[in-house]
Amino acid sequence: MNRPNRVHRDLSDADGTLYKPGQRRLRVRASYDLSSQLVPSEGVLELYALLVAEGPTSRTQVDADQLAALEAAGLAKHIDGVVETLAPFAAIDAMTRAGADAATHLREATSALEQAWQSRPHREGTVEFVQGAESAAALAAIIAESNDVCGFNRVTSSNTPKIVAGALDGLAQGMTIRIVYDSGLLANEAVLAVARACVAAGEQARVLPGVPVSMLIGDFTGSLSLPGSQGPVPDRVIFRAPRLLTALRDVFESLWDKAIPISETPWNSGDQRSAEDRLLLSLLSVGLSDLAIGRELGISERTVRRRIAHLQGVLGAKTRFQLGVQAARQGWFSDL
Known part of the structure; x- marks a missing residue:
């Protein structure tokens, strides 16, 4: 018995081969992935609805891939070249079992991926050498990306004291900055003035003799000033290496406990203690x-x-x- 053609159908295969007049080939335009989808795609479900309406249909009229998807989902079967649909509720148990199997495979795959991740080659991060304006910009970048900053300031005669760009704004917004200054700070009025301005803005500053190097440690990035730098801004090494950041923070904490706090105001020379x-x-x-x-x-x-x-x-x-x-x-x- 012939049935009216109620749904648009392609008359050519993907390679352009035409079918003979009168031979209908059921295929719905839709993307699907048999290897990854537990639930049939919209295109396959649309084909199922069409087959339910059409009734038993010749196998030659149904796209092979989409028929395979229907059969895998338990929604259709073909016997002696004839495709028949099955009640959808009968397929639910099969889909559930397939889902459980997929979840098991997913857990196994995740475990294998975790083992591969744990055995990956260890990478310490990146190291970059910067000078001049790039050196100053690198410090500003550390301030901008961090909430907790600590460091050393080794006072030298060749470096011009200057507040790091963004530091005062960061302090105003609640970030923590702790700096241990070398004791040479006490004999350098310009550096002392800068330190007190930062303390007035909220910086926690202390002084200690023999600070070995100038450094700044942020949440993700660190900086070390190189000795022998010429000019007002020292050359620096910028690094993004978690273990090194942690080690230098530990060094900072050990010296921070030994250092003496700096106030934001000069000493009162009229005090009974000079x-x-x-x-x-x-x-x-x-x-x-x-x-x-x-x-x-x-x-x-x-x-x-x-x-x-x-x-x-x-x-x-x-x-x-x-x-x-x-x-x-x-x-x-x-x-x-």
């Missing part, structure tokens, strides 16, 4: 020798010893250690 005495105690507390303290203050080693002895008498301290403890208890370091 600014020079407090500076002397600060330098003494971080381990500088009498000779080094004298050089920092511009006085002789003998004068340093005499002043220390005087301060011990004032605070009733028998040793230099007790002197530091008593000075801290009296708040002598609170203005640093």
Whole structure:
């Protein structure tokens, strides 16, 4: 029995071969992937609806790939060259089982992928050398991408003190910046002024003698200044290496605990404790020798010893250690 043609059908195969007049070939334009889809594609479901309406249909009139998809989903079968549709509810169990099998295979594949990922060659990240304007821009980039920044500032006579671009804005927005400055800061008014401006904006700053290198460590990127740089901006190495960042943060934390805080305001020279005495105690507390303290203050080693002895008498301290403890208890370091 002939049935009216109610759905548009292609009359040619993908290679352009025409079928004989009167021979209908059922095929719906749709993309599908038999290897990845558990549920039949829209095109295959549309073909199913067409076959239900058509009734038993010659195998030669149905596209082979889409028929295979229907049979795989349990929605059709063909016997003796005739395609017949099956009730959709009968296919649900088959689809469910196929889904469970696919989930098992997916877990197995994920496990294999995880093993491959864990055995991958270890890569430490990238390292880049920058100079001049690029060096300054690299520091600004570290500030821009980070929420927690720490670092060292090794004060040198050749470098011009300057606030890193974006640092003040970052502090205003709540980011954390902690810097340990070399003790040379205390003898360099320009650097000290920059440090105090940053502290006033929210930076946490401390001072320590012998800071080995200038560095800045952000959330994802770090910077190390290279010795022997010429010009106002030092040459730097920029690195994105997680293990190195972690190691340098550990170094920073160990020195941060030993350093002395810096205040945002200069010492009050009219205070009963002179600014020079407090500076002397600060330098003494971080381990500088009498000779080094004298050089920092511009006085002789003998004068340093005499002043220390005087301060011990004032605070009733028998040793230099007790002197530091008593000075801290009296708040002598609170203005640093």
